[in-house]
Amino acid sequence: MRKTEPRIPTIREVAKLAHVGLMTVSRVINNHPSVRPSTRKKVEAAIVQLGYRQNEAARLLKGQRAKMIGLIVPDLSDAFFASCAHTVQHIARAHGYMTLVVSSERDADLEFQQAELMASRKVSGLLIVTSTRRGDDRLRELQNTGLAIVAFDRPLPGSDADCVLVENRTGAEEATQHLISHGHKRIACVGYDEETYTIHERVLGYTHHMNAAGLKPNIALGLLTLDGIREWLAEALAGKNKPTAIFSLNHRTSIYLLQALAEQKLRIPQDMALVGFDDFDLASIITPPLTTVAQSPVELARRSMGLLLERIQKTHDGIESSPAKILLPVKLMVRASCGPHEERPD
Amino acid sequence: MRKTEPRIPTIREVAKLAHVGLMTVSRVINNHPSVRPSTRKKVEAAIVQLGYRQNEAARLLKGQRAKMIGLIVPDLSDAFFASCAHTVQHIARAHGYMTLVVSSERDADLEFQQAELMASRKVSGLLIVTSTRRGDDRLRELQNTGLAIVAFDRPLPGSDADCVLVENRTGAEEATQHLISHGHKRIACVGYDEETYTIHERVLGYTHHMNAAGLKPNIALGLLTLDGIREWLAEALAGKNKPTAIFSLNHRTSIYLLQALAEQKLRIPQDMALVGFDDFDLASIITPPLTTVAQSPVELARRSMGLLLERIQKTHDGIESSPAKILLPVKLMVRASCGPHEERPD
DNA sequence: TATCCAACGTCTAACGTTATCAAGCTCGCA
DNA sequence: TGCGAGCTTGATAACGTTAGACGTTGGATA
Numbered sequence: 001m002r003k004t005e006p007r008i009p010t011i012r013e014v015a016k017l018a019h020v021g022l023m024t025v026s027r028v029i030n031n032h033p034s035v036r037p038s039t040r041k042k043v044e045a046a047i048v049q050l051g052y053r054q055n056e057a058a059r060l061l062k063g064q065r066a067k068m069i070g071l072i073v074p075d076l077s078d079a080f081f082a083s084c085a086h087t088v089q090h091i092a093r094a095h096g097y098m099t100l101v102v103s104s105e106r107d108a109d110l111e112f113q114q115a116e117l118m119a120s121r122k123v124s125g126l127l128i129v130t131s132t133r134r135g136d137d138r139l140r141e142l143q144n145t146g147l148a149i150v151a152f153d154r155p156l157p158g159s160d161a162d163c164v165l166v167e168n169r170t171g172a173e174e175a176t177q178h179l180i181s182h183g184h185k186r187i188a189c190v191g192y193d194e195e196t197y198t199i200h201e202r203v204l205g206y207t208h209h210m211n212a213a214g215l216k217p218n219i220a221l222g223l224l225t226l227d228g229i230r231e232w233l234a235e236a237l238a239g240k241n242k243p244t245a246i247f248s249l250n251h252r253t254s255i256y257l258l259q260a261l262a263e264q265k266l267r268i269p270q271d272m273a274l275v276g277f278d279d280f281d282l283a284s285i286i287t288p289p290l291t292t293v294a295q296s297p298v299e300l301a302r303r304s305m306g307l308l309l310e311r312i313q314k315t316h317d318g319i320e321s322s323p324a325k326i327l328l329p330v331k332l333m334v335r336a337s338c339g340p341h342e343e344r345p346d
Numbered sequence: 347m348r349k350t351e352p353r354i355p356t357i358r359e360v361a362k363l364a365h366v367g368l369m370t371v372s373r374v375i376n377n378h379p380s381v382r383p384s385t386r387k388k389v390e391a392a393i394v395q396l397g398y399r400q401n402e403a404a405r406l407l408k409g410q411r412a413k414m415i416g417l418i419v420p421d422l423s424d425a426f427f428a429s430c431a432h433t434v435q436h437i438a439r440a441h442g443y444m445t446l447v448v449s450s451e452r453d454a455d456l457e458f459q460q461a462e463l464m465a466s467r468k469v470s471g472l473l474i475v476t477s478t479r480r481g482d483d484r485l486r487e488l489q490n491t492g493l494a495i496v497a498f499d500r501p502l503p504g505s506d507a508d509c510v511l512v513e514n515r516t517g518a519e520e521a522t523q524h525l526i527s528h529g530h531k532r533i534a535c536v537g538y539d540e541e542t543y544t545i546h547e548r549v550l551g552y553t554h555h556m557n558a559a560g561l562k563p564n565i566a567l568g569l570l571t572l573d574g575i576r577e578w579l580a581e582a583l584a585g586k587n588k589p590t591a592i593f594s595l596n597h598r599t600s601i602y603l604l605q606a607l608a609e610q611k612l613r614i615p616q617d618m619a620l621v622g623f624d625d626f627d628l629a630s631i632i633t634p635p636l637t638t639v640a641q642s643p644v645e646l647a648r649r650s651m652g653l654l655l656e657r658i659q660k661t662h663d664g665i666e667s668s669p670a671k672i673l674l675p676v677k678l679m680v681r682a683s684c685g686p687h688e689e690r691p692d
Numbered sequence: 693t694a695t696c697c698a699a700c701g702t703c704t705a706a707c708g709t710t711a712t713c714a715a716g717c718t719c720g721c722a
Numbered sequence: 723t724g725c726g727a728g729c730t731t732g733a734t735a736a737c738g739t740t741a742g743a744c745g746t747t748g749g750a751t752a
Contacts, residue, residue, distance in 0.1 A: 285604050
């Protein structure tokens with residue numbers, strides 16, 4: 001029973017069946033031009049008849065690249081990145097690629113290790129949401145060996161890789177403006193992980209817009225846990241310039257804030273208005289529905305894959321071209337957490 | 347610049363540096379016993395000095411299995427499976443395996459295609475959350491070629507693969523009992539996708555417990571969309587035996603129900619009590635916090651990987667052993683969505 | 693019909709690894 | 723001292739594919 005190995009057909013058997021040489025079969029498979037149509041047809045028939053499939057290992061050994069693309073994200077259990085992974089995979093499959101997904105656990109070293117591992121497996125391309133903030137020549141070296149790399153969500157510092165980013169800054173400005181237009185003047189900006197590019201950009205957008213409106217920015221970063229948020233909130237409420245609105249820098253912070261606000265019996269939006277960056281499944285369902293700045297993981301992944309497939313083609317053909325940059329828009333999802341549109345007394 | 351190929355060292359160069367034959371190096375790498383310690387040391391030093399790493403492609407070509415494990419889930423963008431994937435990957439990495447994650451899009455044929463693709467890439471093991479309900483010999487054939495397979499979350503019909511399941515039935519019984527103990531008699535059971543094993547089991551648990559308590563089951567399945575839920579709810583409320591409590595069969599349904607109930611201005615738990623199968627991030631944060639039956643994706647993945655690694659070892663050593671079955675407990679997370687514990691009049 | 697050209701097909705040699713087999717070495721015992 | 727026995731070690735031949743060198747064929751032209 002164990003010895004039922006059904007003999008996977010090789011190119012050799014195809015050649016025998018089609019009465020041609022090995023290389024003819026190889027050329028048919030690789031769409032080489034110089035094969036007579038009649039011969040091609042014979043070979044193709046033999047391929048179908050035997051159910052032949054190329055042996056990747058042998059191709060790899062000959063120096064070809066694998067029909068795989070690698071995807072590195074900071075955290076696969078994050079719904080946003082999971083959604084990206086799903087889309088990437090879907091598109092990759094449609095183009096005959098398998099996807100090697102790994103989570104870098106937000107660790108720059110692990111991220112590079114994984115990238116190198118993928119490179120050593122000869123993936124055709126690499127899609128990466130980096131966790132490095134400092135430039136890293138090591139990835140560049142991989143690029144120089146003919147690996148196509150596209151960064152998305154965050155740019156690869158000091159790299160000339162293609163990248164697809166989101167209008168983080170504009171989104172933050174819109175969120176801030178939204179709160180201002182509801183009459184708020186003391187708007188706090190809360191989040192963690194100031195090292196992350198996206199967060200950094202959002203803070204910049206907030207700060208810029210607050211200053212432009214003549215308001216004083218009030219930024220609290222590094223609040224990683226629910227406890228951190230609780231503490232900050234208690235402190236903020238005790239101060240004399242307590243905020244009337246909060247701009248939350250990301251999904252997780254929004255959730256913690258919701259909990260902390262509920263614990264303090266603060267009503268949204270009456271006692272505290274809230275806008276959060278990142279939309280999430282339940283944002284429209286909770287009470288009150290949360291106004292968010294939505295970005296589309298699907299679109300992000302879609303455009304990134306588009307760029308990657310192009311880049312793989314170019315790299316394959318030995319064409320060098322300047323890196324592409326795509327900037328995707330965000331959308332303010334106005335819900336109830338800032339209340340109806342009205343002026344509010346100081 | 348493009349020609350900077352830094353010559354990846356081969357086993358041959360290691361051999362030359364260590365002044366030994368090729369095979370000695372190969373034996374050192376594969377932990378063959380018959381290598382003199384002094385020789386081993388020499389070779390290991392050379393390996394470190396050159397930064398040698400095995401070439402997977404060549405190993406594969408020689409018929410070895412890849413240091414990869416495959417994971418097939420119905421939907422990678424589902425938080426539950428994303429979390430599983432994350433854990434699987436983490437453990438796999440710790441054991442030197444990369445993970446090939448794919449989503450089967452809940453399609454049995456695609457699922458098998460992906461499995462075969464992975465098999466042809468010679469993965470060492472396959473972890474699979476199946477979307478088939480009917481027996482499928484094809485996976486069995488893969489097993490017979492020496493591929494270790496472990497099913498989790500759902501059993502592989504007609505297969506003798508190891509599997510790790512969750513106490514779906516018991517969980518549903520506990521949820522039902524919880525509602526009954528709050529005095530509810532008219533308890534509806536709502537969800538979709540009756541074809542799915544887990545849902546089926548939960549319905550069984552609910553039905554069994556309702557019957558045992560002398561209550562009449564009220565089951566609504568096939569409600570895939572928010573609209574479907576809305577419609578069902580309106581109808582249920584219009585009937586004369588309108589339910590006072592709902593047992594939601596999964597995460598998504600719970601969310602839709604929350605929205606539909608809010609639209610109908612029904613208060614939870616006063617007008618309608620609710621228990622949902624599957625815990626989720628915001629369950630404890632929304633108002634009121636939702637009572638759920640929690641299962642742990644992390645534990646599920648952990649145990650499955652444990653089984654898989656064992657099975658890979660056994661398969662490698664040619665040991666056959668009867669399939670293992672693990673049943674994981676669930677936990678009723680009592681929150682506020684069923685109200686305080688009290689009897690309720692009919 | 694002979695010659696040349698173009699188009700096409702085949703052969704050979706790798707790619708890096710491991711299984712098999714054969715040979716060398718050391719050690720203990722007669 | 724000599725000689726198996728057992729432990730190490732090394733040479734060789736695959737694994738399936740592709741690049742490149744090398745033949746072979748057919749037709750067109752003089």
